[in-house]
Amino acid sequence: MFRHDLANQRGVLRDGFRASSANADYIVALAGNPNTGKSTVFNHLTGLNQHTGNWAGKTVAQATGTYAHNGKRVLLVDLPGTYSLLSRSPEEEIARDFICFADPDATVVVTDATCLQRHLNLVLQVIEMTPRVVVCLNLIDEAKRKGIEVDCARLSERLGIPVVPTAARNGYGLERLKDCVEAVATGQLSPSPLEVRYPPTIERQIEAIEREIAPVLSGKLKPRWVALRLLDGDPSIVKSIERHLGVRMLDARKKVPA
Template identity: 55%
Template sequence: GNPNVGKSTVFNNLTGLKQHTGNWPGKTVTNAQGYCRYRDTTYVLVDIPGTYSLMAHSAEEEVARNFICFGEPDAVIVVCDATCLERNFNLVLQTIEITDQVVVCVNLMDEAKKKNIRIDLDVLSAKLGVPVVGTTARKKKSLDKLMLSVYDLLHSNEEKTPVKIQYIKPIEDAVA
């Protein structure tokens, strides 16, 4: 996810680790690994640096891009900020173009509620074609819903149909 959306807080509360959290870009500059047991599966979770795009412009963004593109994750959780969701869609769409094994975690739902922001997670999920879960990272119950979505994604035989951006022909030809 983007910087300052609660990625490390989600990671810490799922793994029980204590990755340092802070409210500034570049806070996480390397990958951290932890374990989360959910149902009958132990997951290796990786906390990667925040990035606005997979087009790396800094060392942190390069670490994030390299893990998502070349680290062969079984699934990617893209953590987003519910209070300014539109700012997060560039990264969400780029990630969905790379893999259909994506769960979008719309974090800070409590802050969005305080600002009278309402997000229809079901509609968003239908439009993106991937699971979308609302969370408040400090509340374990909402993280259980997130892990259920990851579990279902990895254990389902359903065909996935994530949104695919159709570019104009010259761009499609250039990237083909």
């Protein structure tokens, strides 16, 4: 069942990203490295029901569109193509902030089956933020042509999230992708993603920071993920948290161990 209360709470945040949930039952973000077939997936799913513009306050293009599935209306947001979510560029910051603060009901990460290893970096970064993730293993036709076989069941088991093989150019696998997205967005399926563990010295720092910031975040963001970004020395996450969640990070920031 769709979580109406949560939807209302998130409404304001989503409007800030020009992704109003007013006419949709749920919101789905489409992330992925450049040139993985995101727009092909997006066009196939949304057809002519698209709207293009710019992200609020940025010169980066934004495309949103809707599709209907099992009687529900889904708003799909095509995020800028990024290799990571470390906010080193406006594109990376938009993708990160949308997944974090617009709190989509599901995030699809489109990957290239012909060079999967390179794409898993982004998948791991997204599952550090949210468990509601589906991997779209695109270009499976190209992979087959090159003699590359991917064990999707094993990959899904290792990552702890659904993995759907697709060939978006001819529509292969996209019905199954919609089913998986719906299952994750509605909570019918609750993935438990792999948690990347770091060496003990880093884990101790993560725990110390988590303890300090958890009360400030009050359940709105995963403290572990924010702690990792603070350890990265990324000041933009503090600004984004203050802007989007309306909380003060200043005190927590002072206590971050050197």
